[in-house]
Amino acid sequence: MITFDLKGVLSVADRLKLAMLPPARRRRLLDKVMRQAVKDTRQALKMQSAPDGTPWPKRKKGRKKMLSRLGKGLNSHATPDVGTAGWKNKMAGQTAFKHQYGLPELYTKAKARKRSSKAKEAVDQSGPATRHQARLLRQLGYSITEGKRVKRLRKPGIAWIQKNMSFEQAGQTLKMLIAERRNQQPGKTSWEIKVPARPFMEINKQAVLDALAAEFNRRG
Structure with a gap:
């Protein structure tokens, strides 16, 4: 599960602007950001690489792709204050967390x-x-x-x-x-x-800033 708060990547000036937006527009902004995060995550899973393009550590044996099914159950949700992306299936979420950070089992x-x-x-x-x-x-x-x-x-x-x-x-x-x-x-x-880290989830901060600028410039 990824929980994202827009305030973490914004300057003080942008935070003030964000606070002036109506709740519905803040939710729409977070929804757009988290949907893009889900799309980027599925692409990383498909390419078997980290968000920055670094290839994952290979399997010790065999050539079968790693975590190839995780992208199917991944969904996002947004409120006016917080955006999340994760899995309803508890086991899938645990597997994702373990590989994202390389935790031993x-x-x-x-x-x-x-x-x-x-x-x-x-x-x-x-x-x-x-x-x-x-x-x-x-x-x-x-x-x-x-x-x-x-x-x-x-x-x-x-x-x-x-x-x-x-x-x-x-x-x-x-x-x-x-x-x-x-x-x-x-x-x-x-x-x-030992499970080596195979990161695949990350919020693109530049995409957040671009989406925020577009929302500020939106009429109304």
Whole structure:
């Protein structure tokens, strides 16, 4: 959620002029400013960059766009004194805030299990293993035996895992590998995931001043 007060960018003289405007015109001015802020934010999300054009830090893995759906639920609202832009969906707002400022996210076992169960509900258990499962299997050292006469172990690639293992098989294998790891070393009860800052929301002060000048020059 962004809350914006026009007074923060105005000179004393402009503040006096603003105070002379009727409430309806002040609300119209703030509404125009916040609508432009929403438009600029959606453009930043589309371009995967900060408002000043600086590219965001890339994903550690994969090339899928970040926060690509956030722009759809973003809306603005204005009163004669304050303009706001944000999301009705609480989770979307929390995600936006976390990435805007680069805040760390604390994970617990319970939170991880809850996310995992939601993912299972959305995926066909008999379908192929997901790319995420395949990456985890490789990270945990999953290997297969091959060769007719001389048996040897080989670490299969992501494509092989997705082609030859079902979602359910990959899930069961992951459980066994994780259990083996836990028997070898103490398990964590919680861990922190660092989220790099990916700013995308900002009020363009020059646009505010231009809109204010236009409102002052408006007849009536």
